[in-house]
Amino acid sequence: MFLAFTEMSRAKVRFGLLTAALGMLVFLILFQTSLQNGLLTSFVGAIRNQTAPVLVYSVDGQRVIQGSFITPDLEQLTVDADGVGDVGRIGQGTFSATDADGTLTDVTVLGYEDESLGAPTELVEGRYPEAAGEAVGSSNDADAGFGLDDTIVVQPGGYEITIVGLADDVQLNAGATLFVAYDDYVDAVKSVNPDAGDPLPNVLAVAPADGVTDDEVVASINGQSTDLDALTKDDAADETPGVAQVQQSFQVIFLLYGLVIPCVTGLFFLIITFQKAGALTLLRAIGAPARRLVSSLLLQAVVIVVAGYLIGLALYYPLSQRRLGGIQLRFESTAVVVWAVLLLILGIGSSLISARRVLKIDPIEATTGGANR
Secondary structure (H helix, E strand, O other): HHHHHHHHHHHHHHHHHHHHHHHHHHHHHHHHHHHHHHHHHHHHHHHHHHHOOOEEEEHHHOOHHHHHHOOHHHHHHHHOOOOOEEEEEEEEEEEEEEOOOOEEEEEEEEOOOOOHHHHHHOEEEOOOOOOOEEEEEHHHHHHHOOOOEEEHHHHHHOOEEEEEEOOOOOOOOEEEEOOOOOOOHHHHHHHHEEEEEEOOOEEEEEEOOOOOHHHHHHHHHOOOOOOOEEHHHHHHHHOOHHHHHHHHHHHHHHHHHHHHHHHHHHHHEEEHHOHHHHHHHHHHHHHOOOOHHHHHHHHHHHHHHHHHHHHHHHHHHHHHEEEEEEEEOOOOOHHHHHHHHHHHHHHHHHHHHHHHHHHHHOOOOOHHHHHOO
16 A cells, blocks of 8 residues: 555656546546436426326327327227226427516427326425416426416417426426316417317326236237327337437447546556556565555556546536536436446456556566566
8 A cells, every 4th residue: 555655646647637537537427427317308207207107109109299199099999908997188289488587488288187197296396286277397497487386378379377386307308398287288279279179189198907017008008009009108208209319329428438448547557567667576576575566556546546536526516406408417326326336347457457467577577687678
């Protein structure tokens, strides 16, 4: 331990630069993890964090709520499927609306028939709608004119919706999102286009009967017609167009980070080992055991990785509490722990390349001058 810290104290700049570089890489990894999760949640949080365990689309909708339309025949086939318990309609529309600040903006309105089939899973403030013209909004939009007790006016019809509750992570399409009773959704549609008539539901929310699993209900409904596309709510969120592509893009980035960090750490210690080959050979010649030299090298690797991780974590924490446009970032505790373990393993593993060179040092070279060749 004395040898490891003595060497680091004599080469503060070299070890400091490597630690800072690792800190920046850690910061980028953790920040992009929060960015990925925040981005995906802003697109499909309303699907993942609602109460219906199974959602039924029309095949033509390609798993996009607003692109799907359930005809009466398809609705009846769903109701008649084996294992189906309760069924509720869900409608979704994107409207121009004036928020509480008087700004005209786009807002997504989701209408549900039953609180247990399509409403936000859990509220963080307020209550669920109980009267006409009431809604649950996303807490992510509370500071953007969609807070508790704010009134939103749908344009051009002038239909008013008052937010009486807030829920976390229930945005859809990265924009302001409101959950209302299905009749309010229909009224909002008619206020914009009075001649539209009653709109078809976009998807059906299904709860399995007692003793039936979600997957069994999905298989049963899909067996009713090739025009029906039933999915569990998690699958519906994951298979929304664009989600897989975003995940794959970030996975490539994280893979590159996983390759860069061991390369940087391993190359650094390999260069250091070459530069101090003479000193290592002399230490071996005077009786220093190879195990002690290797332990010193590995201890340096641990110190650098841990210090670099703490620097990256210190940079990441304040940024993880911020909001970027419509994306709410959060401190990702699981990612912090997983990457800490992974990077420590990669850092130590890469330094073992240099440790192997230390083990190959022949003490005889100290008397023959081999260390200087």
